[in-house]
Amino acid sequence: MTAPTMNGLIHNAVRRDLERLAAALEVWPDGDRDRAARLGLAFANLRRELTHHHEGEDAHVWPFLAGTGVAPDLLAEMEDEHAAMSAALAQTGDALAALARTGSAADAAAARASVGRTREVVGAHLDHEEQELEPLLHGHEGTAEWRAVTGRLRHRSPADAGSFFAWLTDGISDGDRAALRATVPPPVTGVLSRVFGRRYTRTVAPVWREAVTPGAR
Template sequence: MNKLIHRAVRRDLHRFRSALAAFVDGDRDRAAALHRAWENFEAQLTEHHQGEHEIAWPALTAIGVTGPTIDSFDAEHDAMAADLALAGDVMRQLRDSASRSDADAAGVAMARLEGTTVTHLDHEEQETEAPLVQHQSHPAVKDMGRRFSRRSGPATAGTFFAWMQDTPSSTDSAALREHVPGPVLTVLGGLFGRRYRREVAPVWAGTDAGSA
């Protein structure tokens, strides 16, 4: 599940870079749409990393991931948070100005954010995938899953699942359904994910070619 979230993060970063590169000067509707998508992305990434601090790190420690490794993850999170804030500032400027120059500035900030983010995601996956598979029956790992499932209310969870399923990859969609019961996806993603599908998903029409 963690890797699927990471793939959604990488997917959106690619989408932002593509959309900003193609931005037409003065297109206020597009600038507003990209900012709506940014607000969702910023919320998803922030929620994910806060959840890791509160829930995942203690579980990883319990199954033997070392303190220095966790500390390195925290340092990477701090770098990402700084770049996320910088990108947010520029995306707000683009929303207000709809200028090509601000789109270029946002593209630079997004590339920087992508660099710090992908570096962390790759590192985290490298260090944690094997221990998590090896200890998938460990009480701390099972408790981690339960705590994540209870972390959000229906509206937040519905947006999350709609965001996760907004992917050009049928493999990712199938993998998500292996981890989350179909009725849960139908009710939460279907009912409570309507706002995402109405306001954010259309922003990405035509931007997924070559998405990683």
Template structure:
């Protein structure tokens, strides 16, 4: 099993959700307000996870990566890609809110179009970031800078952390799960997902089983 960073495992979760949304919107049953409500719930989680991830990269990951040799110009390019993603995220947020209100076939089609564009720009960025920065995460994982970065990312409340890990592990492939469970002590992960990931398991995960 090839080694991957936790960052790449998180990227995989974004890819999974984008694919799930596109599949669900393509098969949206017109007029089904219950399904519109379910997708709105899942979207709220995705929107929050993607926003927090890229804000965290700018505030925490980029300074650490620059300290271990990643060029400032490359990180500026990554931030520019984040801006493109943020615009697509905002457009999709609006489209999903409209679908939530109407549950119409027309608004489902508009939300699908917005989601497809969000998927396009997001995957383009993730592939670029992985090509340039994944090798650095793996090569420098034991440096003081990367360990300090990990501690900063870990400074979240238990509810946010439990939701994050429950989401990141939902549908993860074995190598993706290993990248996450290898970073967080198993007893800690078991408790935080078991107790504080309950909301995700109850309200979001079932959306993708429907």
């Protein structure tokens, strides 16, 4: 099996967070507004990272692929799927905000249903992109043109980069960690995560630990 690209690693982190969020909503103590607020915070981080990722694709990757002769209809499908994902994420954000206001089991059930729909929409797009576009990009790896694109995609402040790597590696599988090490030198990932990713480590990571092991805060 081919090791995932950085794009695939990001996709896997998105899938992992949505799975954890769905699991956290499975059994809900009626009235737990504090827990709902924490889940909303963790979801907001996921939404921010996914939005940044897809805005980068819209601005840089799709134009690059268009210039290499990729069918415009396929790129239009990708843009439509991005719009559908944005709408689904917004709906889930609203559902979690409602849950944070009430903490009710009924709103937890509504949020759980919304997360299920979002997982379907997001998962379908990630699968589509990996099946249709990843093979096309492999042929351009190492070229000056693609390096220029990836350089623009990686342009983030140290704080944003640190939060990104802390998120990317939170719960990462052994196989994905090996792929990351082959892409980014471990000292770079380590320093960015530990020094500049402290916001994520202190505020978001504990929420996902609690989602996996309820009561672990």
